[in-house]
Amino acid sequence: MVNFSSNTLDVIVIGGGPAGSAAATILAQHGLSVRLFEREKGARFHIGESLMPDTYWTLRRMGVLEKIKVSKFTKKYSVLCYRHRQGIPAFLLL
Numbered sequence: 001m002v003n004f005s006s007n008t009l010d011v012i013v014i015g016g017g018p019a020g021s022a023a024a025t026i027l028a029q030h031g032l033s034v035r036l037f038e039r040e041k042g043a044r045f046h047i048g049e050s051l052m053p054d055t056y057w058t059l060r061r062m063g064v065l066e067k068i069k070v071s072k073f074t075k076k077y078s079v080l081c082y083r084h085r086q087g088i089p090a091f092l093l094l
Contacts, residue, residue, distance in 0.1 A: 008033050009033050009034075009035055010027075010032040010033045010034065011024075011027050011032050011033070011034045011035070012034075012035050012037065013027075013034060013035070013036045013037070014037050015037070015038065015039075016036055016037070016038030016040075020036060020038075021036070022058055022062060024036040025062050026061060026062060029062070029063070050076055051068075051076075
């Protein structure tokens with residue numbers, strides 16, 4: 001059972017994955033009292049994770065884009081996505 005020390009909680013976010021973490025961060029940056037709940041006890045090991053182009057705007061809004069740019073993460077400069085039925089690129093960034 002969780003014991004909240006304050007009655008001023010504005011938002012509860014369930015799930016600490018990319019969407020939940022981003023939502024909790026942005027809400028907290030706007031002055032809301034946020035509590036984030038995650039089922040797992042620690043970060044799990046991931047291989048092959050990539051940031052799609054649309055994440056740029058969310059990372060910028062969160063104020064973490066510059067930290068990511070200077071990090072030691074592997075840089076990936078292109079992406080190609082295909083539509084399953086037509087076999088033509090949905091978008092192409094090089």
